[in-house]
Amino acid sequence: MLLLHLSDIHFRKDEVGTAMDPNASLRNELLLDAESMCNRLGKAPKAVLLSGDIAFAGDPSEYEYALSWLEDLCTRCGTSLSSVFVIPGNHDVVRKVASRNVIQALHKDIKNASEVALDGTIRGLLRDAEAGRLLYEALDPYNFFAQQFFCDLLPPERTIATRDLPLNDGSVLRLVGFNSAFVSSAADKKDDLFVDPACFQLKRERGVETLVMCHHPYNWLRQGDALRDHLNAFSRIHLFGHEHTSRIEPARDWVRVAASAAHPDRTESGWEPGYNLIELEVDGEGNDRRLKVAVHVRVWQTRPPEFRAKTDRGADAFRQEIRLDAWTPPVPAQPASPPQTASPAQADAAQGETPDLELARNDAMDTLRDISVRFFKLSLSQKSAIAGKLELLEDEDLNQPDFERFRRVFARAQARGKVQELDQEVKAASGRSR
Secondary structure (H helix, E strand, O other): OEEEEEEEEOOOOOOOOOOOOOOHHHHHHHHHHHHHHHHHHOOOEEEEEEEEEOOOOOOHHHHHHHHHHHHHHHHHOOHHHHHHHEOHHOOOOOOOOOOOHHHHHHHHHHHHOOHHHHHHHHHHHOEEEEEEEHHHHOOHHHHHHOOOOOHHHHOOOEOOOEEEOOOOOOOEEEEOEEEEEEOOOOOOOOOOEOOOOHHHOOOOOOEEEEEEEEEOOOEOOHHHHHHHHHHHHHEEEEEEEEEOOOOEEHHHHHHEEEEOOOOOOOOOOOOEEEEEEEEEEEEEEEEEEEEEEEEEEEEEEEEEEEEOOOEEOOOEEEEEEEOOOEEEEOOOOOOOOOOOOOOOHHHHHOOOOOHHHHHHHHHHHHHHHHHHHHOOOOHHHHHHHHHHHOOOHHHHHHOOOOOHHHHHHHHHHOOOOOOOOHHHHHHHHHHHHH
């Protein structure tokens, strides 16, 4: 499996798409290098991981540009836009919203809570409908962008983004994305940001390995030490952004990757744009299983201008093997014998079936994400018309933000067996929009 990892892209609305965009050439070189690396490795990314700060100021136009650029990146690398998995960073917060007195008062309640009371304070605020909505309101433009990938977040039950990917031996890599920006504002400082209590409830499950993304590293989080201990015990791969410096920390049971920024500010000390490609493979079986990890860190050099490998004692990738728990794939159910009246072709097809519930589940979600990406390219009136025609909107949705209202459309389409109809309507509307 190949994963492409980007962080801190910082698309700025007054720069992107202009003749004097200071990062236009750099972004193009990243596209070319990622395409070349995927060809060299002989793999298309199974997921494109964005560990926060997609936008610079949480402006809707910044996400519109991000979507266009990411689609180009995915196409060049042989994958689809629906492979994107994203979490928010502090630059995805709309500061003027987060600076409102009522929201700052909620931030103050969290920041002033004692160590003993902190967990209960955050849980109580996120469970309160009004307080939870206010704490997440500054992320509305981000959520509208993230919804098409089913990565949007809304308390109290959906504060973590998740997705399952099948590994080569039939086991599962579970992507888990935390939100460390719900108490973010212009007042951010180290040791003064937070994750919510759900982030400390990762569970071990046979045949499932966990990759966690969190924008802010431990030293920016009030619960940083406790989160480090939890992830060391329950997660194999830890991805962070924010500090714009690439670091790889391999350990016996995990690998931690701190990412360079794709677009660091050029005035920063040690300016070093970069991105990562992560190869994962399970080797062995039964009681002797190992996760082989290779992290290709690509960093920018200025003279001559190009992306190159950050090396580890001469090697062009950082490699580690992690011993995994014993696990054996379940034996697939045998298909029923074809009826005597079946044609030879039908009989051959039936004998060749190998049902795989996990793969089927992922395929179904992939289909929904593909539809979602196309759906969100339509205008608001087109989306509303489709949802109304298929009777997928309810009166209870009227007071919900757009991203939540349309998420419910997809949930109802799946629950009511209308996914195919939704797909057909989206394709028809997309054709009319051209």
